[in-house]
Amino acid sequence: MSSAGSTTLPIGAGYGVVVGVGFFFAFVMMGVSYLQNRYTLYSTKQSEEFNTASRSVKPGLIASGIVSAWTWAATLLQSSTVAYTYGVAGPFWYAAGATVQILMFSILACKVKQNAPRCHTYLEIIYTRYGVATHLVFMFFALVTNILVGSQLLLGGSAVVTSLTGMNVYAAIFLIPTGVCTYVILGGLRATFLCDYSHTLILMIVILYFMFNVYSISPLIGSPSKMYDLLKEAAIKRPVTGNQDGSYLTLKSNYALVFGVIQLCSGSGTVFLDQAYWQRAIASRPTTAVRAYILGGLAWFAIPFGFATTLGLSTVALTDNPRFPTYPNVPTSSEISAGLASAYAASTLLGKGGAVALLIVLFMAVTSCASAELIAVSSILTFDVYKAYIKPTASPSQLIFISHIMICVFGLTMAIFACIWNAIGIDLGWLFLVMGLLIGGAVFPTAFSVTWRGQTKVGAISGCLSGLAAGLIAWLATAKQYYGKLTVETTGLEYPTLAGNLAAIMTGLIISVVISLLKPTTFDWDITRAINTAPTAVSSAPSIHSPSSPPALSGPEKENEKENEKAKEPRQNPGSGSGSESDMPANHNFRTVQYEEKEMHLDIALADEPSKLLAAFKLACIASFVLTFIMDFLVPMPMFFSHHVFSKGFFTAWVVGSFIWVFCSSFVSAILPIWETRAFFGELVKEIVKDLGARARAEGGGGEGGGG
Numbered sequence: 001m002s003s004a005g006s007t008t009l010p011i012g013a014g015y016g017v018v019v020g021v022g023f024f025f026a027f028v029m030m031g032v033s034y035l036q037n038r039y040t041l042y043s044t045k046q047s048e049e050f051n052t053a054s055r056s057v058k059p060g061l062i063a064s065g066i067v068s069a070w071t072w073a074a075t076l077l078q079s080s081t082v083a084y085t086y087g088v089a090g091p092f093w094y095a096a097g098a099t100v101q102i103l104m105f106s107i108l109a110c111k112v113k114q115n116a117p118r119c120h121t122y123l124e125i126i127y128t129r130y131g132v133a134t135h136l137v138f139m140f141f142a143l144v145t146n147i148l149v150g151s152q153l154l155l156g157g158s159a160v161v162t163s164l165t166g167m168n169v170y171a172a173i174f175l176i177p178t179g180v181c182t183y184v185i186l187g188g189l190r191a192t193f194l195c196d197y198s199h200t201l202i203l204m205i206v207i208l209y210f211m212f213n214v215y216s217i218s219p220l221i222g223s224p225s226k227m228y229d230l231l232k233e234a235a236i237k238r239p240v241t242g243n244q245d246g247s248y249l250t251l252k253s254n255y256a257l258v259f260g261v262i263q264l265c266s267g268s269g270t271v272f273l274d275q276a277y278w279q280r281a282i283a284s285r286p287t288t289a290v291r292a293y294i295l296g297g298l299a300w301f302a303i304p305f306g307f308a309t310t311l312g313l314s315t316v317a318l319t320d321n322p323r324f325p326t327y328p329n330v331p332t333s334s335e336i337s338a339g340l341a342s343a344y345a346a347s348t349l350l351g352k353g354g355a356v357a358l359l360i361v362l363f364m365a366v367t368s369c370a371s372a373e374l375i376a377v378s379s380i381l382t383f384d385v386y387k388a389y390i391k392p393t394a395s396p397s398q399l400i401f402i403s404h405i406m407i408c409v410f411g412l413t414m415a416i417f418a419c420i421w422n423a424i425g426i427d428l429g430w431l432f433l434v435m436g437l438l439i440g441g442a443v444f445p446t447a448f449s450v451t452w453r454g455q456t457k458v459g460a461i462s463g464c465l466s467g468l469a470a471g472l473i474a475w476l477a478t479a480k481q482y483y484g485k486l487t488v489e490t491t492g493l494e495y496p497t498l499a500g501n502l503a504a505i506m507t508g509l510i511i512s513v514v515i516s517l518l519k520p521t522t523f524d525w526d527i528t529r530a531i532n533t534a535p536t537a538v539s540s541a542p543s544i545h546s547p548s549s550p551p552a553l554s555g556p557e558k559e560n561e562k563e564n565e566k567a568k569e570p571r572q573n574p575g576s577g578s579g580s581e582s583d584m585p586a587n588h589n590f591r592t593v594q595y596e597e598k599e600m601h602l603d604i605a606l607a608d609e610p611s612k613l614l615a616a617f618k619l620a621c622i623a624s625f626v627l628t629f630i631m632d633f634l635v636p637m638p639m640f641f642s643h644h645v646f647s648k649g650f651f652t653a654w655v656v657g658s659f660i661w662v663f664c665s666s667f668v669s670a671i672l673p674i675w676e677t678r679a680f681f682g683e684l685v686k687e688i689v690k691d692l693g694a695r696a697r698a699e700g701g702g703g704e705g706g707g708g
Helices: 010-037 049-057 058-069 074-086 089-115 122-130 132-167 167-218 224-237 252-274 274-283 286-318 333-337 341-390 396-424 429-449 457-483 494-518 536-539 555-569 587-603 610-635 635-639 650-705
Strands: none
Touching: 010 132, 010 167, 058 089, 058 167, 058 274, 058 286, 058 341, 058 457, 058 650, 074 089, 074 252, 074 286, 074 333, 074 341, 074 429, 089 122, 089 252, 089 274, 089 286, 089 429, 089 555, 089 610, 089 635, 122 132, 122 274, 122 429, 122 457, 132 167, 132 252, 132 341, 132 396, 132 429, 132 457, 132 610, 167 224, 167 286, 167 341, 167 396, 167 610, 167 650, 224 650, 252 396, 252 429, 252 494, 274 286, 274 494, 274 635, 286 341, 286 610, 286 650, 341 396, 341 494, 429 494, 457 494, 610 635
């Protein structure tokens, strides 16, 4: 790391952003939670609201949450790394390789609403369907996934914060999650959606700011034409191995294609096994969950594509500029692998302003994704450990308390692991490439658990474990065979990680299917539909025919019903002593409406017509497969096999297209949620004003009475 790069901003700026911005959101969520608890029945003191947002979130906000949860530090940093390493092919394959999983997950989002509408975690489905042994195996893979994702966030984020400000890297690792833990504890899952929205809005604004600066007004670049010329010069001085003519301006990039396959495999594990994505499906309305994931996937594509096409390529173009932090030397491979390409470009282009913008947007990405991981792991540890094995009859208040504790526990855990990776020399690039081979074996067994009646318990377990074993063997054997030794460097190269990722995910698929077919069985989905269904709910829901779920997974729901019954009762206006109708709070009718709406959302999966869910499933299948074909085959493969090198006009169109995509994605993730929630927040503001007016009139009347 260059000293120049580490002193772009004063050290106080690092602490100011990491501590100040984090606690700013904590204070905002404190206010939001107060208003939510006082004026609506979506109370953060109820476990259903805290962990699932009462299953009532609309598609725009879900899409914004998906964009935020899938925007890791690696999304910004690693995408710029592959842009610097492979040219225009890097951002494209990063985006295309990791959008597929979100699109495909729309199928699982629909199926979880059909087959387990009341679950809190996908591991509850595993527990109910397969039993304890399988549950523990899948829980291991789930927690490994969350630990790797969480520690990656902190590892990449702290590296850039340290590079830009000189802040101590270990201080950054521990301080970044502190504010996040605070606001997640205050507001639960709904708080993460609201903060996700604000973070995504800021992220889109900053990306558009960088794109407009680089391709319009920057004296160093200023246009796609100038960028094209600089990239042509860079290819002459530093040709790209494996690219057509060594050019940065081609999709004929062998190693970028290898990276794209790794991204497909690794991303499948980090989406399908991460409770954060299941939690958003669970929190969404059933028939709109599919739209949310399709919109979220398409909107997310723009972030790594636009960001890396701007800053990643700018790093290539400006390496020989005297303002570049490492000039006259080129950045070292360790600096690039650590994710510093975008930091160097931002500092060169805009000085301290660029460094501040990057620092803020990176902090937004890290904290928003970290909040999703915190609430996800908290739900697993609460419902799949504490409630399933320690106290099956835990009350909602006890579950809330445990959720709060587990948020802090996981915040500390991912910080500790990030410190370990940093201390032993594991950087973001290595961890990103290796992660998929560790968890890939469980991808298809997890997907089959909610989509395929025929998967057996033995098939599920053997698929996970054999996939893990095959991935490790292929990874290490390939590194030894190709490079003659096993080191951090050789095991983090393209071919060993490609072999490991493919072996893990394909072995998991093949073994799970073959063993399940050897002794076929047919599972009754009514068993998982009964998860967390109270007896009263079963009697009113003719679509559920099976008995209630095992006691380990249904205890507190009865107490939730009691709490909800109490919530129906009229509350007295604080400050008044009588219970007359005139003393009812001004927001009584609103609260009643909100209660009815909440009850509808809690039972919406049962109330929705099967035909609507079937139509949503068909939409998910068609849209996900068609869009995957377009992104991963129809667009890149003809240019790859034709060895096409971009002309100046084609590159200009490529840049304009990325700008348009980012702009449209900004609408989906920033404007649509406002449009969807305008009625709710408008009514909420009215009720707050009425309440304040009633209080003022009561105080005024009391004062006049006392004077008489």
